Amino acid sequence: MYRPVLTPLRHHHPQRWQESGARLLTPLTIWICVSVTLRFGYYGNRHMVLGPSSSRLFEASSVFVKQIEARDDAKKGVYLYGFSEKPELSLETNWSVSNYVIVGSYSRKGFSLWLNKGSRIRMRWEAHTSSLSQLQVSLIKGERDFETLLPTSTSSSDVQALNEPTKGREAEYTIEEDDKYYVGIVNANPRSIIMCRLSLLFPNTQFIIVNTPNNGDLGGWYIELSFVARVLTYVTILGFVVIFILLLMKYLGACDTESTYVGEPSVREITETDPLMREKPFRLPYGTGEEDQESGSSSSSEDLYDGKICVICYDEPRNCFFVPCGHCATCYDCAQRIMDGENKMCPICRRLIHKVLNLPPSPFPTLPILGHLYLLRKPLYRTLAQISARYGPVLYLRFGSRRVLLVSSPTAAEECLAKNDVVFANRPRLIAGKHLGYNYTTLPWSSYGQHWRNLRRISSLEILSSHRLQMLSSIRADEVRSVIRRLFRASEYQTVDMKILFFELMLNVMMRMIAGKRYYGENVEEVEETRRFRGIVEESLRLGDTTNIGDFLPFLRWVGLGLEKKLMALQENRDGFMQELIEQHRSVPNGAGSNDEFAEGKKKTLIQVLLSLQETEPNYYTDEIIRGLMLNEIDKKVGQNRLVNEMDIADLPYLRCIINETLRLYPQGPLLPHESSEDCMVGGFHVPRGTMLLVNVWAIQNDPNIWEDPREFKPERFEGLEGGRDGFKLMPFGSGRRGCPGEGLAMRMVGLALGSLIQCFDWKRAGKEMVDMREGTGLTLPKAQPLMVRSRPRPSMVNLLSQIM
Ligand code: HEM
Numbered sequence: 001m002y003r004p005v006l007t008p009l010r011h012h013h014p015q016r017w018q019e020s021g022a023r024l025l026t027p028l029t030i031w032i033c034v035s036v037t038l039r040f041g042y043y044g045n046r047h048m049v050l051g052p053s054s055s056r057l058f059e060a061s062s063v064f065v066k067q068i069e070a071r072d073d074a075k076k077g078v079y080l081y082g083f084s085e086k087p088e089l090s091l092e093t094n095w096s097v098s099n100y101v102i103v104g105s106y107s108r109k110g111f112s113l114w115l116n117k118g119s120r121i122r123m124r125w126e127a128h129t130s131s132l133s134q135l136q137v138s139l140i141k142g143e144r145d146f147e148t149l150l151p152t153s154t155s156s157s158d159v160q161a162l163n164e165p166t167k168g169r170e171a172e173y174t175i176e177e178d179d180k181y182y183v184g185i186v187n188a189n190p191r192s193i194i195m196c197r198l199s200l201l202f203p204n205t206q207f208i209i210v211n212t213p214n215n216g217d218l219g220g221w222y223i224e225l226s227f228v229a230r231v232l233t234y235v236t237i238l239g240f241v242v243i244f245i246l247l248l249m250k251y252l253g254a255c256d257t258e259s260t261y262v263g264e265p266s267v268r269e270i271t272e273t274d275p276l277m278r279e280k281p282f283r284l285p286y287g288t289g290e291e292d293q294e295s296g297s298s299s300s301s302e303d304l305y306d307g308k309i310c311v312i313c314y315d316e317p318r319n320c321f322f323v324p325c326g327h328c329a330t331c332y333d334c335a336q337r338i339m340d341g342e343n344k345m346c347p348i349c350r351r352l353i354h355k356v357l358n359l360p361p362s363p364f365p366t367l368p369i370l371g372h373l374y375l376l377r378k379p380l381y382r383t384l385a386q387i388s389a390r391y392g393p394v395l396y397l398r399f400g401s402r403r404v405l406l407v408s409s410p411t412a413a414e415e416c417l418a419k420n421d422v423v424f425a426n427r428p429r430l431i432a433g434k435h436l437g438y439n440y441t442t443l444p445w446s447s448y449g450q451h452w453r454n455l456r457r458i459s460s461l462e463i464l465s466s467h468r469l470q471m472l473s474s475i476r477a478d479e480v481r482s483v484i485r486r487l488f489r490a491s492e493y494q495t496v497d498m499k500i501l502f503f504e505l506m507l508n509v510m511m512r513m514i515a516g517k518r519y520y521g522e523n524v525e526e527v528e529e530t531r532r533f534r535g536i537v538e539e540s541l542r543l544g545d546t547t548n549i550g551d552f553l554p555f556l557r558w559v560g561l562g563l564e565k566k567l568m569a570l571q572e573n574r575d576g577f578m579q580e581l582i583e584q585h586r587s588v589p590n591g592a593g594s595n596d597e598f599a600e601g602k603k604k605t606l607i608q609v610l611l612s613l614q615e616t617e618p619n620y621y622t623d624e625i626i627r628g629l630m631l632n633e634i635d636k637k638v639g640q641n642r643l644v645n646e647m648d649i650a651d652l653p654y655l656r657c658i659i660n661e662t663l664r665l666y667p668q669g670p671l672l673p674h675e676s677s678e679d680c681m682v683g684g685f686h687v688p689r690g691t692m693l694l695v696n697v698w699a700i701q702n703d704p705n706i707w708e709d710p711r712e713f714k715p716e717r718f719e720g721l722e723g724g725r726d727g728f729k730l731m732p733f734g735s736g737r738r739g740c741p742g743e744g745l746a747m748r749m750v751g752l753a754l755g756s757l758i759q760c761f762d763w764k765r766a767g768k769e770m771v772d773m774r775e776g777t778g779l780t781l782p783k784a785q786p787l788m789v790r791s792r793p794r795p796s797m798v799n800l801l802s803q804i805m
Pocket residue numbers: 443444445456632633636637640643667668669672673732733734735736737738739740741742743745746
């Protein structure tokens with residue numbers, strides 16, 4: 001006969017206090033953090049009321065406090081004194097700091113400060129970069145009548161200048177004598193008024209005295225002290241505290257899943273109906289319904305409820321949402337049945353349902369805040385391909401705060417890029433596009449709309465049209481010949497770095513088309529300009545490979561500030577460089593290039609074309625639009641050399657097969673980034689507006705269900721295929737209205753370069769090992785190791801080659 005067995009659950013008693021401990025830990029953590037902040041750091045503003053002729057001493061630790069400012073809005077003449085050693089309170093100084101300074105042309109602004117011996121003062125000033133070279137900052141010891149200082153007269157006899165006027169952004173000085181000092185900003189700019197932010201930073205611990213003058217005003221002095229905290233210190237400490245607490249919780253077992261027994265009796269009956277094994281956790285196809293998780297209860301009916309099973313059929317997982325209440329309670333079929341019935345009510349809240357949203361499935365779990373970021377590894381397209389292989393070709397992911405639709409099958413890709421072409425014609429707004437894409441106004445970054453249409457029209461008609469490509473074909477032929485000449489110099493096998501070779505070839509072709517200039521290889525002049533151009537290209541490559549965490553977790557944007565600053569600096573540099581090229585063209589309209597092929601005006605560089613458009617429509621074709629178009633083209637070429645790594649000539653069908661097979665295995669854009677501008681349906685699922693679409697071209701082009709031996713290099717598989725597209729199975733240049741406009745140019749260039757090199761040279765591997773074909777990190781699928789090969793002129797071609805030398 002069945003006899004109930006009373007079994008003590010061994011962990012229960014300790015677990016109770018573990019639970020209580022864990023609950024206490026949260027307020028404890030907050031309390032510790034708040035106390036640390038209050039005790040040691042000064043964060044935010046402090047208001048004080050001081051009477052006339054009174055003073056107050058503060059001690060600010062330089063570990064926590066970066067900068068101190070006093071606001072005296074009523075301009076009553078409050079003094080702020082700073083010291084690096086604790087001062088006698090009778091010590092007299094006057095010390096003032098200001099934030100923004102407006103300095104007119106040929107004029108100066110300054111501050112008088114008392115600085116004591118041994119302290120160090122660091123000055124930083126920020127202004128628009130174009131103004132920086134016009135600004136000089138000086139630290140001068142002694143009393144001064146500032147207005148007599150001329151921009152160049154900082155070393156006049158009655159003034160002891162501690163330094164030459166400093167240009168740049170920052171200067172630091174050690175003070176050797178207690179005295180009054182003058183910090184002066186001089187604007188040598190003839191035209192504009194310059195707005196500049198000057199910060200004075202004191203690296204050592206500071207003692208500050210706030211003093212009010214005795215001017216008989218008996219009213220209170222409302223003074224605001226701002227302590228600009230060292231955020232990094234706070235975050236580090238907070239990070240340590242959180243890690244410590246988590247470790248403590250882990251040690252206490254508070255994070256164990258068994259803790260769901262909270263509130264149950266310490267003993268419970270084990271019956272014959274109890275499962276022998278613990279229940280398998282049910283996998284929700286996407287992580288939603290937080291409101292359900294919060295309930296934390298575990299009664300049997302709520303098991304079902306928490307188990308994410310449809311509350312109507314008790315069979316299928318819940319996979320849709322009700323609008324407007326947002327509850328996720330049923331499977332899609334049951335939801336449809338509710339919608340078809342008379343009572344269109346949410347089974348949870350009984351509100352009227354207007355619509356049912358059936359979101360695509362999503363891997364479990366979706367973590368709060370992080371979403372699915374925890375799943376991502378480099379290279380991204382491979383990781384995403386694995387996720388799709390496991391969960392399906394249409395997936396709904398969360399990259400931090402961003403909704404992502406991941407598509408990895410030709411049919412789904414077709415639905416996005418053909419059927420919903422217009423809906424997905426936007427690009428996601430990533431931080432890189434803000435800085436490198438002129439605030440999302442260049443062709444690849446701009447949103448779909450009139451501006452994008454205009455740019456696309458200029459690209460297709462003025463820059464990349466067959467007519468223009470034909471006109472500039474001699475440039476490509478010329479540059480390929482120049483490469484052949486370089487290789488031809490050695491009669492026996494020489495080792496060649498193909499990555500550098502193709503990279504330089506492409507950049508030379510592009511820059512000759514854009515500005516009539518070349519920056520690599522033989523006969524390169526204008527050394528400084530060349531050095532600068534190469535620097536820009538290298539930095540673009542470096543930064544192009546990095547991901548900015550702020551794109552997905554906006555509250556962590558400050559973590560990526562370093563990268564963002566680099567992007568901004570790079571953009572300034574690129575912008576300045578391109579503007580100089582434009583100015584050169586303006587001053588010598590027909591012959592700005594070092595080559596005089598454009599001098600007669602028959603052929604035109606891209607800049608010439610755009611400048612003539614500017615004459616007709618000056619408001620639209622601003623210099624900024626022109627710079628954006630120029631930069632955009634260069635960017636595309638930079639990535640292209642990675643794909644150009646083998647064989648033959650443009651009009652030979654087998655060459656086409658080889659190029660197609662290379663682009664299939666190694667698409668330069670392995671993930672096509674788009675964004676939906678409206679709600680739409682893909683694969684029967686609802687996709688909300690503002691969702692980032694990633695079409696995993698790499699996954700589709702390497703899918704074993706679509707391609708036989710997908711990782712094998714088999715050009716024959718494309719025999720009989722016209723062009724570089726095979727439906728949505730092969731689309732290395734994307735598809736739809738945001739597809740690559742440079743396809744024609746790319747195919748001509750690759751065919752020509754490859755064909756010529758094969759025709760003229762014999763090639764061998766550099767060593768015995770096979771060529772390492774692994775992919776490096778980066779969104780454009782670069783090769784991890786540069787392609788090193790050995791080449792020598794083909795004996796049958798030597799005669800011909802000698803003629804082009
Ligand atoms: C083998 C060489 C190239 C490959 C594999 C390639 C591939 C791609 C891909 C996959 C896209 C994204 C398409 C989409 O989102 O659906 C793209 C966009 C683009 N490509 Fe290319 N490209 C190449 C060469 C070029 C060249 C030579 C240029 C210009 C001179 C160029 C200019 C552009 C531009 C401007 C866009 C953005 C178009 C838009 O957003 O409207 N590409 N390319």
